[in-house]
Amino acid sequence: MxxxxxxxxxxxxxxxxxxxxxxxxxxxxxxxxxxxxxxxxxxxxxxxxxxxxxxxxxxxxxxxxVKDAKLVARNYLVDIAYYSQRCGYTRMVKEFRDVSKTGAVSQAYHDLASRHRARYHNIEVLNVKSIPDHEVKHLSIAQYHAPNLSFPLLQRRLKAARKDRAIFVKKNTKRAVVA
Known part of the structure; x- marks a missing residue:
C-alpha cells in the first residue's frame, strides 16, 4: 500500500x-x-x-x-466518474482494500491513471463507502477473507551469537594540538 x-x-x-x-x-x-x-x-x-x-x-x-476513526483494514467501494477523450464521461464502481478512505481514493486515482489514462482533474469521486466482507465481488480483494489465510515468512535469519559480533570503532584521527 x-x-x-x-x-x-x-x-x-x-x-x-x-x-x-x-x-x-x-x-x-x-x-x-x-x-x-x-x-x-x-x-x-x-x-x-x-x-x-x-x-x-x-x-x-x-x-x-476529516480524520479517519481507526487504522483497520477495510473494504471500500469507490464510485467514480471520469472524462476521457475517447469515450466521454464514464461512471464506474471499484473496490479497494485499505486502512482509510483517503488511501482507497488514492488507489482509485492511481488505478484510473494507469488503466484509463485519466488525469486528476478529469476524475470526480462521487461516493466512498465501507462494505462488509461478504459483499466483496472482486477476487483480488476477496482473497484476503479466506479463513485459513497465511503469509510466508521470507528470509528469516538467525541472529548472530553474542561472541561473534564485532564492534567497530572509528579511529580518532583528530589529535589535540598543544601549543
Missing part, C-alpha cells in the same frame, strides 16, 4: 446573500485533494456544475480535514 497523497476535506459553502435570496442554502461536499486550495477549487467546480453558483458569487464557510 502506498502512502496516500490526498487528504479528505469537508468543504461547506453557499451563494452570497443578496436581496433576491437573503438566506441562501448551505452546501457541504466531501472532497479528496492534496491541499485546501485544491479542495476549495474542487468545491467550486461542483457548485458550478450542480447548483449553478460561481466562486465570485459565493462564500466558503469552512474547509476542514
Amino acid at each position: 502506498v502512502k496516500p497523497h490526498l487528504r479528505h476535506y469537508q468543504v461547506v459553502g453557499r451563494e452570497s446573500p443578496s436581496e433576491k435570496n437573503p438566506e441562501p442554502t448551505v452546501y457541504k461536499f466531501e472532497v479528496f485533494a492534496p491541499n485546501f486550495v485544491v479542495a476549495k477549487s474542487r468545491f467550486w467546480r461542483m457548485m458550478r456544475v450542480k447548483n449553478k453558483v460561481k466562486a465570485t458569487h459565493g462564500d466558503v464557510l469552512s474547509c476542514k480535514v
Whole structure:
C-alpha cells in the first residue's frame, strides 16, 4: 500500500446573500485533494456544475480535514466518474482494500491513471463507502477473507551469537594540538 497523497476535506459553502435570496442554502461536499486550495477549487467546480453558483458569487464557510476513526483494514467501494477523450464521461464502481478512505481514493486515482489514462482533474469521486466482507465481488480483494489465510515468512535469519559480533570503532584521527 502506498502512502496516500490526498487528504479528505469537508468543504461547506453557499451563494452570497443578496436581496433576491437573503438566506441562501448551505452546501457541504466531501472532497479528496492534496491541499485546501485544491479542495476549495474542487468545491467550486461542483457548485458550478450542480447548483449553478460561481466562486465570485459565493462564500466558503469552512474547509476542514476529516480524520479517519481507526487504522483497520477495510473494504471500500469507490464510485467514480471520469472524462476521457475517447469515450466521454464514464461512471464506474471499484473496490479497494485499505486502512482509510483517503488511501482507497488514492488507489482509485492511481488505478484510473494507469488503466484509463485519466488525469486528476478529469476524475470526480462521487461516493466512498465501507462494505462488509461478504459483499466483496472482486477476487483480488476477496482473497484476503479466506479463513485459513497465511503469509510466508521470507528470509528469516538467525541472529548472530553474542561472541561473534564485532564492534567497530572509528579511529580518532583528530589529535589535540598543544601549543
